Amino acid sequence: xxxxxxxxxxxxxxxxxxxxxxxxxxxxxxxxxxxxxxxxxxxxxxxxxxxxxxxxxxxxxxxxxxxxxxxxxxxxxxxxxxxxxxxxxxxxxxxxxxxxxxxxxxxxxxxxxxxxxxxxxxxxxxxxxxxxxxxxxxxxxxxxxxxxxxxxxxxxxxxxxxxxxxxxxxxxxxxxxxxxx
Numbered sequence: 799x800x801x802x803x804x805x806x807x808x809x810x811x812x813x814x815x816x817x818x819x820x821x822x823x824x825x826x827x828x829x830x831x832x833x834x835x836x837x838x839x840x841x842x843x844x845x846x847x848x849x850x851x852x853x854x855x856x857x858x859x860x861x862x863x864x865x866x867x868x869x870x871x872x873x874x875x876x877x878x879x880x881x882x883x884x885x886x887x888x889x890x891x892x893x894x895x896x897x898x899x900x901x902x903x904x905x906x907x908x909x910x911x912x913x914x915x916x917x918x919x920x921x922x923x924x925x926x927x928x929x930x931x932x933x934x935x936x937x938x939x940x941x942x943x944x945x946x947x948x949x950x951x952x953x954x955x956x957x958x959x960x961x962x963x964x965x966x967x968x969x970x971x972x973x974x975x976x977x978x979x
Contacts, residue, residue, distance in 0.1 A: 853925035
C-alpha cells in the first residue's frame with residue numbers, strides 16, 4: 799500500500815479532487831490531502847478516510863499592533879509636522895517625506911492586495927513543506943496549476959533527493975506500473 803499526497807493549495811477543483819481521492823483510496827492507497835478550506839467543501843464532501851491537512855492560508859492577514867502604528871507612524875509624523883511649522887521647515891518636510899517613503903510605504907505595501915497574496919502564498923508553501931516533512935509518501939499528485947507554481951521552490955530538491963518518487967498531475971492507476979515512473 800503506497801501513500802499518495804494530493805496537493806491542492808487553492809482547492810478550486812473540489813469535485814475532481816473528491817473523486818480522485820476516493821478512487822485512490824478504493825485502489826488501496828493511503829491518501830493525504832493538503833488543501834485550502836472553503837465553504838463549498840460541504841457540497842463536495844471528501845471520503846472520510848482521506849487524511850486532510852488544511853493550509854488555512856485564506857485566514858492569513860497582515861497584523862499590525864496599535865503600538866507599532868503609534869511608534870512608527872503617528873508619533874514621528876506628528877513630531878515632524880510640528881517641526882515643519884518652525885524654522886526647521888524644509889528639513890522637517892524632507893525628513894517626513896523620507897520617513898513616509900522608507901517606513902510608512904513598505905508597511906502599506908504589506909497590507910495591499912499584492913502584499914496579502916504574497917503573505918498567503920508564503921503560508922501555503924510553509925504548510926505544504928510541513929505536510930511533506932515526514933517523507934512517508936510514495937507519490938505526489940500536483941492537483942492544480944498553483945501546486946506546480948508553489949512547488950517550483952521545493953519540488954526539484956525533493957525529486958533530486960528521492961528519484962523514485964512518483965509525481966503526476968492527477969491520480970492515474972496506470973502510473974503505478976514501473977514503466978510509468
